[in-house]
Amino acid sequence: MTSATTAATGPPVTVPGPTSATPAGPAARARVRPPVPASGAWREGDPVGNRRFADVGTFELDSGALLPDVRVAYETFGELAPDGSNAVLVLHALTGDSHVTGPAGPGHRTPGWWQPMVGPGAPIDTDHYYVVVPNVLGGCQGTTGPASSAPDGRPWGGRFPRVTPRDQVAVEIELARQLGITGWELVVGASMGGHRVLEWALLGPEAGIEVRNLAAIATTAQTSGDQIAWAHPQLGAIRSDPRWRGGDYYDAADGDGPHAGLAIARQIAHTTYRSARELDARFGRLPQGGEDPLTDGRYAVQSYLDHHGDKLARRFDANSYLVLTESMLTHDLGRDRGGVEAALSQITARTLVVAVDSDRLFPPEQSGRIATWVPGAEPLRIVTSDFGHDGFLIEFDQLGPIVREFLAEVAQDPAR
Numbered sequence: 001m002t003s004a005t006t007a008a009t010g011p012p013v014t015v016p017g018p019t020s021a022t023p024a025g026p027a028a029r030a031r032v033r034p035p036v037p038a039s040g041a042w043r044e045g046d047p048v049g050n051r052r053f054a055d056v057g058t059f060e061l062d063s064g065a066l067l068p069d070v071r072v073a074y075e076t077f078g079e080l081a082p083d084g085s086n087a088v089l090v091l092h093a094l095t096g097d098s099h100v101t102g103p104a105g106p107g108h109r110t111p112g113w114w115q116p117m118v119g120p121g122a123p124i125d126t127d128h129y130y131v132v133v134p135n136v137l138g139g140c141q142g143t144t145g146p147a148s149s150a151p152d153g154r155p156w157g158g159r160f161p162r163v164t165p166r167d168q169v170a171v172e173i174e175l176a177r178q179l180g181i182t183g184w185e186l187v188v189g190a191s192m193g194g195h196r197v198l199e200w201a202l203l204g205p206e207a208g209i210e211v212r213n214l215a216a217i218a219t220t221a222q223t224s225g226d227q228i229a230w231a232h233p234q235l236g237a238i239r240s241d242p243r244w245r246g247g248d249y250y251d252a253a254d255g256d257g258p259h260a261g262l263a264i265a266r267q268i269a270h271t272t273y274r275s276a277r278e279l280d281a282r283f284g285r286l287p288q289g290g291e292d293p294l295t296d297g298r299y300a301v302q303s304y305l306d307h308h309g310d311k312l313a314r315r316f317d318a319n320s321y322l323v324l325t326e327s328m329l330t331h332d333l334g335r336d337r338g339g340v341e342a343a344l345s346q347i348t349a350r351t352l353v354v355a356v357d358s359d360r361l362f363p364p365e366q367s368g369r370i371a372t373w374v375p376g377a378e379p380l381r382i383v384t385s386d387f388g389h390d391g392f393l394i395e396f397d398q399l400g401p402i403v404r405e406f407l408a409e410v411a412q413d414p415a416r
Helices: 026-031 165-178 192-206 225-239 242-247 259-273 276-282 300-313 318-329 340-345 364-373 388-394 396-412
Strands: 052-060 066-077 087-091 130-134 186-190 213-217 350-356 381-383
Touching: 052 165, 066 165, 087 165, 087 192, 130 165, 165 192, 165 318, 186 192, 186 396, 192 213, 192 318, 213 396, 225 259, 225 318, 242 259, 242 318, 259 300, 259 318, 259 388, 340 364, 350 364, 350 388, 350 396, 381 396, 388 396
Parallel strands: 087 130, 087 186, 186 213, 213 350, 350 381
Antiparallel strands: 052 066, 066 130
16 A cells, blocks of 8 residues: 655655744745645646556446546556567556656656666666556556546546456556567566556466566555555545545646645555654654644654655545555455465466565565465565565665566576
């Protein structure tokens, strides 16, 4: 459920103290920020950036609803080998997108979310692999989602149907077919992306697309009651925002969208992305610079959460946050497959499973369950980090060598 942005970076927590031009307190904080757009979604007519688009048709969803005219936004890196043997699929987390690597610029508000992992000479080496990164179904960066136009020409908004990870993978399977890919050398993803990694392991071969190797990072085979509980107030925060308007806010002026609800949802989520150890060591009970918590001021950790809530509201879409969070709640690899262990036992791909030791959103024991039951899984690998779930976005000095080693072993496997 984590954001797919480098949450460890950003402006320092301490802000300048009051001056004659910038009085202290909440009113001053509100005045120095430009209005938040009603939606941070990519919309038709916006700069395309490095996106490509594929029209993949109409899909019957798990819910029974039909979703017509689905379009996928994606990016590719590297060159596909003549025999198609070097294709890698990278699947992003909740608030990520197709821009896995590369600078910010027109069409891309932020730099690539996994740049140390993907690129020339990186662990997923684009000098060797052809890397495909789609924006997920229900997302807000070019793939069909709530901000996209419905058949009546208006944004789907609150009418967008519920989707599941299986629906999302069905769309990605059709994208692979259009790209002429008959097999993936590696399917890799973390957090929400890891949900789809596991579904790909079963749905891909069923659709005639070989999945030779998997990397499931900081994820789970089945959403738990604890994860559903953490998600519930996030959904409520958005739906309780009067500016959400039942999901129909795309024509609202800047500052008049559901940014407050989306920011609160992000703040709730962000506490699960980091560890108590890090928050206590980094912030403790320190006040935010120039503010007094005994009057109208904040503690530094509150300022930190405010920053991340505001940051997400400026680049993401509230309806997509709802749709994707609810898709994660439906995640159950064992549904209609005889249970989780039976489903994991059906995976034939060689599998790397990685957990973060301080992850309180997807605890290591959930990754351990995957590693135990997938027949071709290597022993569980552990990343040691104070950063909690976000360790997969931060601890590249540990994660990078693990992935590089796994791919090197794949290349040397005589059974390939």
